[in-house]
Amino acid sequence: MSVLFISSSFFGYATHIKKELEKRFENVLWYEDRPSTSFLGKVKTRLLPSIAEKMAFRYFKRIADENRDKKVREVFVIKGESLSVESIKYLRKVFPDAIFRLYFWDGYKNMPSSSFAKVDYFDVALSFDPVDVKNDSRLKYRPLFFIRDYQNDRPVTPDIDLLFVGTAHTDRYKIVKKIDESLAGSGVNFHKVLYCPSRIIYWARRVFDPSFWSVKKDDFIFKPISHKELSGLMSRAGAILDIERTAQTGFTMRTLEILGSARKLITTNPSVLGASFYDPKNVLAIDRKNPAIPKDFLRSPRIDVDKAIIAYYSIAAWADEIFGALPKIRAKLPEQQVPTLVD
Structure with a gap:
């Protein structure tokens, strides 16, 4: 069974996550969450969104087409800043039997406004931000981890x-x-x-x-x-x-x-x-x-x-909780455990 893992490398943390996933899946297909990881590429994503979105769609379409025969049963996205709703729809079309899981390691206030709409296209959505979880009932709380x-x-x-x-x-x-x-x-x-x-x-x-x-x-x-x-x-x-x-x-x-x-x-x-x-x-x-x-x-x-x-708070427990969470379309998610917010 394969998992398609889409995430930025982010100071090498994705490599450690990939190793955890390899303990749980036969094949881990890891791709960056944007077509270009260069400084200019990131600037283009923020300042020229329409052009960047077209480039990103072609990028994710190629990923889906390359792996359509890999028996992908899980699609796991972390943040997915360049992943548009149209790209998600295409991935779901190519992998109709896969469970789609989303994890935000950033807050809504620090991400593009389109991030909110993406949640509807995932079976399981989690966030590290307790305020976002409190304000968005679609999200389940899960803090980050240490390696x-x-x-x-x-x-x-x-x-x-x-x-x-x-x-x-x-x-x-x-x-x-x-x-x-x-x-x-x-x-x-x-x-x-x-x-x-x-x-x-x-x-x-x-x-x-x-x-x-x-x-x-x-x-x-x-x-x-x-x-x-x-x-x-x-x-x-x-x-x-x-x-x-x-x-x-x-x-x-x-x-x-x-x-x-x-x-x-x-x-x-x-x-x-x-x-x-x-x-x-x-x-x-x-x-x-x-x-x-x-x-x-x-x-x-x-x-x-x-x-x-x-x-x-270990990376192993983090991965266990993310992949242990049952899809909302098949079962009710576990109770959210959110820390008490202190003003």
């Missing part, structure tokens, strides 16, 4: 008090800078790794974004670090900072990697206060406009989290 690289079975003594590693999107740099300034002279070792996906983006923000006018090029890296390197850094940190996009309420991948790494979490996402793993000794929610990190939180010991809770 095995971040399972910290042998914690080491930290030599970094606070760590931040992330893409310098939206207001992240501004928040990191405020925290850095607030910790100046405190003796706290704050290690920062800011990633910019393109030098073009860097220089554009230097010109048009006032928060970037004072930055230095040396403050950024332009090549993403590997999961091995990142997990090594995280194992050396006592606490790790995560800053979600303002348009999202779901737990980021980093949040759950921190959980798997057995490190303290500092986050600007208030949804974490309703999480199953929340404990004020391990998790600190800060105000993104006025971020303040008490030294007592950094210096106090972390307590262990129930192993069953940690296991729930």
